[in-house]
Amino acid sequence: MSILRLINISCEKQDRLLFSNLDINIDAGELFFLKGENGAGKTSLLRILTGLSRPATGQVVFCGNNVSDDTNQLDNLVYCGHKLGLNSALSAVENLVYWAKTHKQTVTIPDIERVLSLLSLVGMEDLALKYLSAGQQRRVALARLWLNEKAILWVLDEPFTALDTQTISLLESKISEFVVNGGSVVLTSHQQAKFSCPQRNYILEYQI
Numbered sequence: 001m002s003i004l005r006l007i008n009i010s011c012e013k014q015d016r017l018l019f020s021n022l023d024i025n026i027d028a029g030e031l032f033f034l035k036g037e038n039g040a041g042k043t044s045l046l047r048i049l050t051g052l053s054r055p056a057t058g059q060v061v062f063c064g065n066n067v068s069d070d071t072n073q074l075d076n077l078v079y080c081g082h083k084l085g086l087n088s089a090l091s092a093v094e095n096l097v098y099w100a101k102t103h104k105q106t107v108t109i110p111d112i113e114r115v116l117s118l119l120s121l122v123g124m125e126d127l128a129l130k131y132l133s134a135g136q137q138r139r140v141a142l143a144r145l146w147l148n149e150k151a152i153l154w155v156l157d158e159p160f161t162a163l164d165t166q167t168i169s170l171l172e173s174k175i176s177e178f179v180v181n182g183g184s185v186v187l188t189s190h191q192q193a194k195f196s197c198p199q200r201n202y203i204l205e206y207q208i
């Protein structure tokens, strides 16, 4: 079953055509691994498919709806961007409560504390994020994957950045489990990741 369709997608940045006429279909239960060299346009493509930016041509259909027309559907999607999308003046718990409220998630403080514990953040739940290390801050951002139980698509831009080997393994397992259970994942990473589910590699060529 198709979850995400990119139809004739093109993107330009400052007169440079990053990519053009992309037609990609992503099914339920598929891990789509987007690769390509620095500057090829991977982040730009992920931002288009989540509706955060508009393509020069084409449309993105998520669950049968055009992403730019139907923002309600975006509650079924978790986007973890290159930048974390967190407020550094708020604590981990406050950030996740705020995220839950703005994404219509029914999440309790004990749920959040349980996930932060799983991510080895015990004792740091109430500290302003600016006092956490880079890897700890990334773990807070990734906690959204554990907390959003209705998401059917995860869009992950370099999710392994700054993580230690133990947390990389935890995340690889979480992604594999989600895909095996019918979730779809679009992922970029410059790291070699090991998943226990099939993956489709797609190389975005650098266009001069």
Ligand SMILES: Nc1ncnc2c1ncn2[C@@H]1O[C@H](COP(=O)(O)OP(=O)(O)OP(=O)(O)O)[C@@H](O)[C@H]1O
Residues within 6 Å of the ligand: 013, 014, 018, 036, 037, 038, 039, 040, 041, 042, 043, 044, 045
């Ligand atoms: N808002 C913007 N304004 C101007 N140029 C931009 C903008 N966003 C991206 N670019 C340019 O578009 C190109 C692609 O950037 P993008 O971040 O999508 O690449 P990437 O494949 O994700 O790279 P990396 O692997 O380094 O993360 C880069 O040359 C970048 O400078």
